[in-house]
Amino acid sequence: MPKRKLDPLPWAAFQILLALADEDRHGYGIMRQVEQQTDRRLRLGPGTLYGSIRTLLDEKLIVEVEPRGEAKAGEERRRYYRLTAAGRKLARAEAERLADLLRVARSKKILRGDYV
């Protein structure tokens, strides 16, 4: 069995999966969503973004979809991406792994507060 490219899941790929969790987005939309959900700490550049998207597509974690009905003129040719079931599952698994880590960190008194 070939080694999986996304094991461990890269940070950028995980953020993209999360960004697509609530709705389909195009490249720029993903970039803005990632920026927002990381509190402006992560702005994906084109190379990283599309490199990750390609990998996620290869692994069938996301799929390309037709633009949404309400797309404005000029946006037709934009490619939209949607999370697949496998992608959602992987994102959840990754989140749980991080949650485990958090619990350990909290028990070791490394992290305080009411996080997960």
Add this chain to the structure above:
Amino acid sequence: MSEKIYAWLLRLYPSRFREEYGEAALELFRDRASAEREFFARVRLWLDLLRDLAVSLPREYGRGQPAFAATPANIRPSFYFAENGSPHAGALLTGALLSLIPVFALAIPFGQYRVPHLSFAPVRRPLYVRRSPLAGPAHKMPRRVNHPDGFQILPAVMLNVPQEPAEVPKLDAAERRRVVQTAVSDLKQHYVSPAVARKIADALTAHEKAGDYDGVTDGASFADLLTRQLQDVSRDLHLDVAYVSGGIPDRPIGPRPESTARYRQALEQENCTFEKVAILARNIGYLKINSFPDVAFCRQTATEAMTKLNGADATIFDLRDNRGGYREMVSLIAAYLFDHPEYLYSPRDLVTEESWTRSPVAGSRLADKPAYVLTSGRTASAAEQFSYDLKMLRRAIIVGETTRGATHSGVFYRIDEHFGIGIPEVKAINPYSQSDWAVVGVDPDVKVPAAEALDRAVQLAEGRLRK
């Protein structure tokens, strides 16, 4: 602009990535660029992009072809194409040019390749070789040895120097050393200013010690290098080192009877370079003369021309294509313009009886008539003497461009079989100013482009005659 830069940067990615996502990446850039217009936002954008390039480029290339990773070691080598499809014409051209660079980089130090220099030697009259220090490599020929009074224009046919030998010997360290040392001792002995000669000697010795001459195996290049260094130190464009591939005879080169005859024949064919003698409208005399030829051959032509102009009310001397010649001819023509012997200054010649014009010339009616001299950037040497002296004596109005700034180079010393050095030995005292026309040329009284000089001079003469 910035979009173009980014589009160019995108070309760094593997072609597969570009084909699939190049347009999308560019669009993302456009979106961000239009949203982040403020200065700091722009800076942040570019920092993001550069960081993105640094991170994602290696990954995209590392992704490579799955086949690479799968190739097991220790079996016979196999080959894969990194790019699908054949390269386009631009890529082939770039590759060809890049592969030429190392070839030239290697060939030049080994002296196998020399950049061909363009020859600016006159095509119509190949018989005249200007001995100007400003002349290019095409004019590298020895001057006549110990010829104290001639200006630049020496007929090549009189030199009899064998040119273009079968093979050009390479310079070695010993010869370079010998050339430098002999040049230095010649300079100390003969150069007009001993102080400058010492400075030059120090500079050349320093260059030699610093190893600046190591690896110069081409005679002509070495001569050019030395010439440049001599002139850098002395600011004297008349100092120059010449390289003659055919060899310099070790006795003075004198004209042989048959070559003298050829020179004479050439002058006859060209009417002694007196191109045009005419009387223009309003009785203005016009003489276009393209050199000041040897009086020994051309006295009669010159006398006839001046006689033809004798009845004119004003005279225009057109020296725009005059590259120089003999001071005797300068003196002979200028003599018509004075009613008493006049001293004609020449920076590189000793003051002798010949320095005064033989004025008045019997029957000349030009001595009190206005005179104009047309000049161009090509006007050189003896023609500059003619212009300079008539200007300084306020005997003529110079119309046109600043002249070339050439005087003759003095005496030619043989260093060895191939090298020689031209050294100005004499500097006559200038009665008019500290400097002569060397290097800087003669400034016209009326500055107009050479092509318009004749019209302007005619205009000036007409205005003057109307009064």
